[in-house]
Amino acid sequence: MRRRTLLQTAGLSFVGLQLGLLSGCGRDSAPELATPPSDPGAREALRELAGRLNGIEFVGPVCATEIGEAEPLEALLQQLRDTPETTLEAALLTRIASDFANGERLDIAGWQLSRTECLLLAAGAHEQGMSEPRRTEQGELQFQQFAEIERWGPEETIEGRIFNPIGNGRGGFWIRVAEPVPGSTRLMLDGVLLATHFEPGVVTASLEPDYMDEVIAKPGMYPLLMVDTARNIAQRVGYLTVRPRPPAATLADGSQSAVFCQVERWGPDHANQGQAFNEQPDGGAAFWVRIGCAPRNARLRLNGRPLPTTVSTSLVTARVPHYAELEPGDYVLDIHDPDSGETLQVGTFRVN
Amino acid sequence: MITDARENLPEVLEAEVAIAGGGPAGIVLALELAERGRKVLLIEGGGRNSPEGGMSLYQNTTSGRSYPLTGSRLRWLGGTTNHWGGWVRPFDERDFSDEPTGEMPGWPIGAGELGGWYRKAADWCEVGSDKYDPERIGLEDRARLLDLTDTGFRHRIFRFSPPTRFGTRYREALEQTDKVDCRVNLNLVDLEQSDSRVRRARAVTLDGKACTVRADHFVIAMGGVENARFLLDQEVVPGNQSDLVGRCFMDHFGFTPGLMLAAEGLQYERGQIPGEDLMTVMAPEPGTEGPNSCVLVQATAPDDVLPPAYWTNPAIGGDSAGHYSLSMINAPTPHPESRITLTEERDALGMRRPNLHWHLPSTEFRPVIALFERWMDALSARNQARIKWNRKDAPGPDDFVGVGYHHMGTTRMSSSPDHGVVNPDGRVWDRDNLYIAGSSVYPAAGFSNPTLTIVALASRMAEHLHRQLEG
Numbered sequence: 001m002r003r004r005t006l007l008q009t010a011g012l013s014f015v016g017l018q019l020g021l022l023s024g025c026g027r028d029s030a031p032e033l034a035t036p037p038s039d040p041g042a043r044e045a046l047r048e049l050a051g052r053l054n055g056i057e058f059v060g061p062v063c064a065t066e067i068g069e070a071e072p073l074e075a076l077l078q079q080l081r082d083t084p085e086t087t088l089e090a091a092l093l094t095r096i097a098s099d100f101a102n103g104e105r106l107d108i109a110g111w112q113l114s115r116t117e118c119l120l121l122a123a124g125a126h127e128q129g130m131s132e133p134r135r136t137e138q139g140e141l142q143f144q145q146f147a148e149i150e151r152w153g154p155e156e157t158i159e160g161r162i163f164n165p166i167g168n169g170r171g172g173f174w175i176r177v178a179e180p181v182p183g184s185t186r187l188m189l190d191g192v193l194l195a196t197h198f199e200p201g202v203v204t205a206s207l208e209p210d211y212m213d214e215v216i217a218k219p220g221m222y223p224l225l226m227v228d229t230a231r232n233i234a235q236r237v238g239y240l241t242v243r244p245r246p247p248a249a250t251l252a253d254g255s256q257s258a259v260f261c262q263v264e265r266w267g268p269d270h271a272n273q274g275q276a277f278n279e280q281p282d283g284g285a286a287f288w289v290r291i292g293c294a295p296r297n298a299r300l301r302l303n304g305r306p307l308p309t310t311v312s313t314s315l316v317t318a319r320v321p322h323y324a325e326l327e328p329g330d331y332v333l334d335i336h337d338p339d340s341g342e343t344l345q346v347g348t349f350r351v352n
Numbered sequence: 353m354i355t356d357a358r359e360n361l362p363e364v365l366e367a368e369v370a371i372a373g374g375g376p377a378g379i380v381l382a383l384e385l386a387e388r389g390r391k392v393l394l395i396e397g398g399g400r401n402s403p404e405g406g407m408s409l410y411q412n413t414t415s416g417r418s419y420p421l422t423g424s425r426l427r428w429l430g431g432t433t434n435h436w437g438g439w440v441r442p443f444d445e446r447d448f449s450d451e452p453t454g455e456m457p458g459w460p461i462g463a464g465e466l467g468g469w470y471r472k473a474a475d476w477c478e479v480g481s482d483k484y485d486p487e488r489i490g491l492e493d494r495a496r497l498l499d500l501t502d503t504g505f506r507h508r509i510f511r512f513s514p515p516t517r518f519g520t521r522y523r524e525a526l527e528q529t530d531k532v533d534c535r536v537n538l539n540l541v542d543l544e545q546s547d548s549r550v551r552r553a554r555a556v557t558l559d560g561k562a563c564t565v566r567a568d569h570f571v572i573a574m575g576g577v578e579n580a581r582f583l584l585d586q587e588v589v590p591g592n593q594s595d596l597v598g599r600c601f602m603d604h605f606g607f608t609p610g611l612m613l614a615a616e617g618l619q620y621e622r623g624q625i626p627g628e629d630l631m632t633v634m635a636p637e638p639g640t641e642g643p644n645s646c647v648l649v650q651a652t653a654p655d656d657v658l659p660p661a662y663w664t665n666p667a668i669g670g671d672s673a674g675h676y677s678l679s680m681i682n683a684p685t686p687h688p689e690s691r692i693t694l695t696e697e698r699d700a701l702g703m704r705r706p707n708l709h710w711h712l713p714s715t716e717f718r719p720v721i722a723l724f725e726r727w728m729d730a731l732s733a734r735n736q737a738r739i740k741w742n743r744k745d746a747p748g749p750d751d752f753v754g755v756g757y758h759h760m761g762t763t764r765m766s767s768s769p770d771h772g773v774v775n776p777d778g779r780v781w782d783r784d785n786l787y788i789a790g791s792s793v794y795p796a797a798g799f800s801n802p803t804l805t806i807v808a809l810a811s812r813m814a815e816h817l818h819r820q821l822e823g
């Protein structure tokens with residue numbers, strides 16, 4: 001990962017922000033810029049401004065070279081005096097606006113700056129003794145809480161299994177946040193920034209297929225961070241655990257399953273006729289199967305009849321909508337994967 | 353009622369309206385007709401849930417500019433909405449009224465024609481609101497945005513569907529209504545036609561079962577590429593009086609011109625404005641020269657040449673700043689040479705496979721780049737931002753260009769049979785009872801994603817067919 005300097009420290013509050021359009025009013029203004037360009041003090045005022053310019057370590061020296069003015073401050077002052085404006089600030093704004101309107105731009109490493117602006121930057125470089133352009137230094141990521149995380153997931157997966165799949169070999173994380181986070185936020189898994197998306201109250205991030213393959217191939221714990229790339233600050237989210245794949249199940253024909261792991265436990269294995277076994281909050285019946293792994297599309301079946309099934313990391317559950325119709329007798333419970341065509345016997349369920 | 357045709361398929365299926373394709377276009381049309389009491393047959397080539405082996409039917413070849421077509425379309429109930437992103441917005445008024453650049457005309461209907469249907473479409477797509485005018489929702493007072501006064505650009509918004517997976521979301525409705533006979537794993541393959549009508553059609557399953565389909569009206573709703581492929585595969589190609597079936601394929605194409613330094617905490621992205629699920633973009637005002645493309649803004653890490661500190665300088669920004677990456681979604685031009693043709697290779701159903709020749713010449717980027725430059729100068733002149741302009745040149749003919757997977761234009765709508773395949777009702781010009789639903793009918797496309805308009809047009813078509821059936 002490329003780490004960048006913590007350049008901007010002003011905290012952001014998105015709560016109840018009622019800011020409206022950025023019309024320019026309320027911005028920082030420098031008192032010396034109220035000086036009329038024709039005023040004898042204008043030169044000193046401009047010099048003061050040039051001496052205090054921020055963030056010009058690269059563009060200042062490059063502008064100085066590009067403009068090629070021996071006395072950039074003098075040239076700038078002359079240009080500002082040629083405007084009808086009555087303050088240095090207004091004159092600068094007018095000149096910059098007309099530069100952009102007339103295509104008077106300079107290209108500094110891609111940045112499009114007005115010629116007048118560049119003259120000011122050249123004066124700044126001169127005043128601040130900068131001769132060689134210098135890129136802003138990259139700094140260490142700082143840890144600081146900036147988001148209120150309510151819940152997140154998934155916290156674990158099994159070796160070889162794409163977690164939270166979203167198609168095309170991709171999968172990823174979701175994080176519920178109490179307040180919107182800055183748009184410059186990215187999730188970072190084990191040092192790798194992830195493509196991050198925002199929905200109201202939720203941040204999601206996906207792993208490229210190759211990176212997903214790399215992560216799920218190696219059991220272990222992977223740190224997940226939330227990073228505000230604009231402010232170079234990070235907050236810990238938790239760890240993704242990739243558990244080693246449990247032993248493969250043995251199928252009825254004695255072969256090893258390619259998709260199912262061994263069943264650890266399951267239940268219930270019997271019930272009385274008409275009784276809602278493993279009774280659910282809504283009064284319905286359900287099976288549960290603890291299994292090392294099962295494909296996401298797998299379905300539990302009772303005597304071949306598919307049941308509405310939920311597959312999670314090591315648990316498969318299914319509701320039995322027709323439990324009340326089951327006659328006394330033995331029923332085969334199995335789990336079927338439509339994609340591979342494999343079926344794994346779970347056990348026999350008895351209705352008394 | 354939904355039936356798997358592999359398990360149960362009579363020799364003849366009959367309905368007032370037979371719709372082929374169970375994506376959003378087909379499902380909405382079927383349910384809207386059912387609501388009006390019409391007897392509908394909905395034929396879906398794929399299964400209820402997952403591809404079940406049918407995806408290979410979509411294999412294709414491409415030529416021209418590289419285009420990722422295979423894999424983008426899904427062949428099961430709900431169609432491609434099984435993996436769509438859910439971005440929605442109606443077309444702008446100017447998308448209907450502007451003449452597209454190039455030789456082909458634009459929409460034969462006005463924006464007003466779809467107004468009420470867009471409201472219905474918002475419900476079908478489960479979008480919380482049908483308001484897209486930033487002024488009507490007071491957006492500029494509620495969100496931290498750039499001031500676009502006098503720039504020639506304005507804010508526009510996208511909204512979001514959950515995204516609705518049409519097959520899952522409306523399965524119960526399809527199961528429950530006795531007006532819709534929905535057959536999955538059944539593919540429409542042939543039309544038997546007279547000079548002016550479709551007499552009947554033939555549908556088959558991948559395991560070799562076949563049936564005859566009889567209906568008063570037939571609607572092809574197979575998706576933006578398959579609609580043209582299906583027509584072209586017929587012995588007599590309906591609507592091809594001007595050789596336009598399959599031509600003028602369009603997609604919204606991307607362009608990433610650069611980076612922006614502007615005030616910190618701008619709220620353009622989705623999820624930034626409490627109480628609203630929307631994303632804000634900038635687009636040209638009517639009257640500003642150039643295509644109806646838009647600029648998207650996404651906060652990103654600081655640049656090391658022009659750091660955020662630069663923007664704090666008086667008379668430049670005078671404010672704390674952030675960096676934002678910029679990208680554009682662009683209005684495509686309908687080029688006749690951008691087209692679907694059929695190859696000699698056949699799929700498992702015996703239908704010829706399509707070739708997509710995507711004609712997106714480098715010249716098409718010129719107006720886009722000029723528009724970006726106009727936007728950049730206007731914002732810089734108003735001291736709203738400084739722009740890092742990374743890409744001043746159009747991508748070369750072999751460069752990969754980002755796409756929206758929005759397959760549009762191949763059975764275009766027109767005011768005369770000379771310029772299109774379907775009339776303003778979506779009826780194939782030279783067939784009295786054959787209709788096309790979906791984005792293949794779009795003659796122009798602005799920067800809006802297609803599905804909301806697909807659904808609005810499907811609702812509108814339901815009303816039209818209902819009235820036709822009333823006599």
Ligand SMILES: Cc1cc2nc3c(=O)[nH]c(=O)nc-3n(C[C@H](O)[C@H](O)[C@H](O)COP(=O)(O)OP(=O)(O)OC[C@H]3O[C@@H](n4cnc5c(N)ncnc54)[C@H](O)[C@@H]3O)c2cc1C
Pocket residue numbers: 372373374375376377378395396397398424425426427428429430431432433435436437438439440538539540541573574575576578582756757758759789790791801802803804806
């Ligand atoms: C990755 C991706 C992201 C997208 N994101 C967005 C987005 O954010 N916003 C947006 O507006 N749009 C988006 N789209 C586009 C959107 O998915 C389509 O516009 C929409 O699904 C088209 O609807 P449709 O009903 O016309 O076609 P489809 O959804 O393609 O459905 C066509 C149906 O017809 C069936 N069919 C095909 N041939 C036959 C046949 N011979 N017989 C019977 N049935 C047949 C297919 O199985 C399919 O179910 C996206 C697309 C992709 C690929």
